[in-house]
Amino acid sequence: MGNTLVIVESNQDASMQMFTAAKELGGDVHALVLGTCDCASVLPCSTAYQVAIDRYTPLAAADAIAKAIELSGATTVLIAATQIGRDVAPRVAAKCGGALLGDCTSIANENETIKCTRPVYGGKFVATVQASDGLNIITIRPNTFATSTETGSPSVQEIEKNSDSRESILAVEEPTNNEMGVADADVIVSGGRPMGSEENFAQLYELAHLLGGTVGASRAAVDEGYQPVARQVGLTGTVVAPRLYIACGIDGAIQHLAGMRGSQVIVAINTNPDAPIFKVATYGCVMDLFELVPPLTAQLQASPQPA
Amino acid sequence: MKILAITNAVPDPRGTLKLGDNHIEPSGVKWAINPYDEYAAEQAVQLREQREDVEEVVAIAVGGDEAVTALRHAMAMGADRGIHIACGDVWHDDMFVAKCIADAIGASGDSYDLILCGKTNLSRDSESMGPAIAEFLGMPHVGSVIDLEVGDGIAKATHRVAGSNETVEIKLPGLIMCDKTLVDPRYPPLPKVMQARKKPLETIEPSTERSKTTIVDFSVPTEKGACTMIEGSAQEMATELLRVLREEAKVL
Numbered sequence: 001m002g003n004t005l006v007i008v009e010s011n012q013d014a015s016m017q018m019f020t021a022a023k024e025l026g027g028d029v030h031a032l033v034l035g036t037c038d039c040a041s042v043l044p045c046s047t048a049y050q051v052a053i054d055r056y057t058p059l060a061a062a063d064a065i066a067k068a069i070e071l072s073g074a075t076t077v078l079i080a081a082t083q084i085g086r087d088v089a090p091r092v093a094a095k096c097g098g099a100l101l102g103d104c105t106s107i108a109n110e111n112e113t114i115k116c117t118r119p120v121y122g123g124k125f126v127a128t129v130q131a132s133d134g135l136n137i138i139t140i141r142p143n144t145f146a147t148s149t150e151t152g153s154p155s156v157q158e159i160e161k162n163s164d165s166r167e168s169i170l171a172v173e174e175p176t177n178n179e180m181g182v183a184d185a186d187v188i189v190s191g192g193r194p195m196g197s198e199e200n201f202a203q204l205y206e207l208a209h210l211l212g213g214t215v216g217a218s219r220a221a222v223d224e225g226y227q228p229v230a231r232q233v234g235l236t237g238t239v240v241a242p243r244l245y246i247a248c249g250i251d252g253a254i255q256h257l258a259g260m261r262g263s264q265v266i267v268a269i270n271t272n273p274d275a276p277i278f279k280v281a282t283y284g285c286v287m288d289l290f291e292l293v294p295p296l297t298a299q300l301q302a303s304p305q306p307a
Numbered sequence: 308m309k310i311l312a313i314t315n316a317v318p319d320p321r322g323t324l325k326l327g328d329n330h331i332e333p334s335g336v337k338w339a340i341n342p343y344d345e346y347a348a349e350q351a352v353q354l355r356e357q358r359e360d361v362e363e364v365v366a367i368a369v370g371g372d373e374a375v376t377a378l379r380h381a382m383a384m385g386a387d388r389g390i391h392i393a394c395g396d397v398w399h400d401d402m403f404v405a406k407c408i409a410d411a412i413g414a415s416g417d418s419y420d421l422i423l424c425g426k427t428n429l430s431r432d433s434e435s436m437g438p439a440i441a442e443f444l445g446m447p448h449v450g451s452v453i454d455l456e457v458g459d460g461i462a463k464a465t466h467r468v469a470g471s472n473e474t475v476e477i478k479l480p481g482l483i484m485c486d487k488t489l490v491d492p493r494y495p496p497l498p499k500v501m502q503a504r505k506k507p508l509e510t511i512e513p514s515t516e517r518s519k520t521t522i523v524d525f526s527v528p529t530e531k532g533a534c535t536m537i538e539g540s541a542q543e544m545a546t547e548l549l550r551v552l553r554e555e556a557k558v559l
Contacts, residue, residue, distance in 0.1 A: 010469070056468070057475070058438060059447055083468060087450045090435035093402055094442035099519035100402045102435050115523065119432050121324055125331065128524040129400075166478040167447045170463065173472040181469055211559070229488050230467060235429060236342060236487060244558045258432075261528070265556045267548065268534070283551060284534040285544050295545035303549075 001027035001109060002075030005068055006045065007085070008033045009056065011142075011184050014080035019044050019148035021078055021140055025109045030072035031154070034061055034084075044150035047072060051159040055172070056084050059164035062091040067159050069096055069135070076114065076131075081139035082184050089139045098135035105141055105262060114138070122235045123258035141241045142184065143264045179205075180214045182231055187213025187244045190233055190260070193220035194249035194271075194289065201226055203293050204248060210300040216240065216260075218250045234259035248289040252277030269293075308358075308479075309417060312351040312386060313408060313424035313436070314344040314366045316377035326525055330398070338373035340380045343425025346485035349492040351423050352385035354457060363387050365419070367411065369404045371395050375508070382503035383495035389506065390415075394513040401428070401435035403518040408436075409443035410514035421462065422482040426451050434484070441482040448482040449475050453489055 004022045008015040008031055022029045022045075029045040034056065040048040049071060051064040065088065069077060077092065079085040081103045093100040104116035105126070114131035116138065131138070182188055189208040195201055195217075204215045217227035219234055233240055235255040241262035248269045250256060253276075260266070261280045268281035269289045278284045285292055316338040318324055325332035340348070348366060355361040366381035367390040368374035378389035392407045412419065422444075424437045434450065441448035453472075454465035462481055465474045495503070537547050553559045 058441075058450075062442065083451070086434050087438055090401065090405070090437075090439035091442040091448075094405065094439045100400065100435055100439070101520055102401065102433050119528070120430065120525075121318065121331065122429055122432060123528065124324055125326060126526050126528045127398075127522050128526070130521040130523050132519040134519075164447070166481070168476050169473060170476050171474040172468075173474070181467065181471075183467075184469060239427075239432070244552070244556075265552070265558045267552070278534045281534040282556065283548060284536045285548060286536065287541055287544055291541040292544055295542050296548065299545050299549055 001025055001112060003028045003030060003073050004076045004078060005072050005074035006031045007065060007077065007079040008039070008043065009080070009082065009084050010035060011080060011082045011084070012037075012039070013147055013186070014082050014142040014184065016147045017142065017145040018078040018080055018140065019150065020145040021107055023148070024145075025076065025107070025114065027076070030068070030074060032065060032068040032159070034064065040156050041154065042151045043154055044148060044152040045154045048154040048156045049159050050156060051161050053161055055169055056088075057164070057167045057169065058087055058091055059167050060162060061088045062095055063162045063164070064159050065092045066095050071157070071159075075135055077135070077137045079137070079139045081141045085139050089137050093137040096135055098137045099132035101129050101131055101136060101138045103139055103141055105144055107138065107140060119262065122255065123261055141262055143241055143243050182214060182216045182233060182238050182240055185214045185240070186242050187211040188216045188233065188240060188242045189213060189246045189248065190216035190218065190250055191221055191226070191248045191289075192218040192250035193224060195221055195226055198226045203297070207246075207293055207297045207300070210297060210304070211244065213242065213244070218256050219253070247277050247281070248293065250277055251275040252280065308360050308420040309362055310351045310354060310364045311412070311419040311422045312344070312348045312364060312366050312381060313368070313422065313440075314348050314377045314381040315341050315368050315404070315428060316370055316373040317341045317428065317430040326527060331525060338376050340377040341425050341429055343427050343429070343485060343487070344377065345425070345492040346487065346489050347423035347425050348381040348384045348386060349490040350455065350485055353490060354421070355385070358457070365390065365417070367408055368392070369394060369399070369407050369513070378508060379503050380495070382506045383500045384493055387506065389508040391508060391510045392513050393510050398518075398522050400518040400520050401431060401433050402439055403515055405436045405439035405443060406515050407513040409440050411511060412444065414514070418480065420479045421457065422480070424482065424484055426484045426486045437482055437484040444480070446480045446482055447477040448484065449477060450484045451486045452483050453486050455483060455489060
């Protein structure tokens with residue numbers, strides 16, 4: 001197994017999972033930190049490269065990753081399949097003449113050949129993909145591997161940032177209520193049409209915040225105007241794979257299932273015991289969500305989550 | 308300016324796909340333009356309608372005969388002509404598709420100021436083609452764009468990043484990946500559909516023979532073990548659910 005380069009970006013939890021994957025593959029591990037954090041010197045790897053990219057832009061990030069590939073002699077690059085990871089990985093593959101294995105849900109080293117599985121056709125099928133003999137850029141869905149808690153004492157090497165005048169960030173508009181997006185959330189509490197109104201979604205926000213997560217919505221709930229399109233989970237919304245997904249009053253249309261079935265643990269709360277959502281759920285509660293969400297919230301408040 | 312819209316075909320998501328002997332059975336599948344590529348085609352056509360300096364809107368697709376369906380649809384929406392990179396209906400990865408498109412653009416001698424594509428391809432469940440094309444052609448790109456303003460040699464695009472809206476300016480030529488809510492795709496009326504059949508459609512060979520990755524198996528996803536039903540009153544359910552999430556699933 002050749003050298004592996006792990007990319008650490010702003011979603012550090014997801015990035016730390018890549019070290020677990022790297023260990024599984026074997027070989028010498030290097031890392032590149034996109035951004036300025038103090039973590040570089042304690043990452044579980046032999047060399048940590050660092051580039052001062054405060055806010056992600058594709059050309060500058062791809063340039064830094066390409067340099068780190070060259071410096072580390074890596075034949076495998078692991079990137080968490082976050083928004084940023086998915087955006088930059090194909091650029092790096094194109095730039096360095098590598099193969100791309102995107103959105104993997106498992107990865108294995110079979111006699112020095114890397115094989116990954118990934119969902120295709122809206123999650124209806126799973127494809128097992130074999131990597132190339134050369135350089136492979138691999139993105140792995142968050143929560144496929146456990147977050148590495150190991151530390152190391154790598155040598156830290158600065159890579160010069162190459163800003164590209166063809167791309168510039170003009171403005172960043174933070175959401176007014178500071179609510180996190182669904183794309184990279186760790187816990188998602190989603191509501192369907194039975195929520196009935198935008199106001200009722202406040203109950204889900206309360207529960208989600210207690211769990212350290214945010215709120216998603218089915219297409220039906222978005223179409224009714226209860227939540228903005230940005231919160232829609234599903235094939236034509238955002239595909240998510242959080243640690244915990246709680247579906248409240250969502251029957252589970254195929255497009256919705258395709259957008260969340262990769263979640264680590266799924267809880268379905270639905271009055272209809274035959275709803276398709278129970279087919280993908282880990283735990284099922286046949287109950288009206290308005291009956292169950294309040295005691296859940298109350299009990300969580302009584303014994304809060306350890307931070 | 309010249310605009311290129313990438314409009315690939317995907318199986319109609321409402322249809323049923325069958326798993327053949329290690330491949331997805333293409334027979335009996337209804338193909339349609341990838342829904343996100345429809346936003347790209349619509350945005351391209353709207354720019355031509357809004358601006359006087361747009362000379363041409365070209366649609367391009369990679370695939371077997373199904374790609375023609377998507378191209379004709381884009382032309383019915385208003386694209387002037389189509390380019391079909393014919394490579395049969397076997398599986399190709401994003402990098403292959405991106406390389407074929409980038410090479411076809413290079414070989415054609417046409418230079419496009421703006422390339423538009425969908426955010427996601429719903430066959431490959433992937434968002435990788437756009438950034439790869441941009442890199443092959445040496446141009447900047449913006450992903451998941453929900454608002455676009457095209458100026459003189461620049462594009463100002465807003466996209467969502469981790470919950471916040473970020474506005475980026477790129478110098479053209481550049482590539483924009485179109486997200487839902489960017490535009491509302493038109494439904495072409497029958498006369499436009501008929502007209503589109505007469506618009507020029509060029510068929511070319513792919514520049515690359517095969518993908519760098521190989522699919523060794525297709526399978527049906529294993530369902531998560533049978534769902535554990537939690538019984539009792541709402542209070543009891545809440546207690547038990549929190550217990551299993553903490554103690555069994557260990558996700559809390």
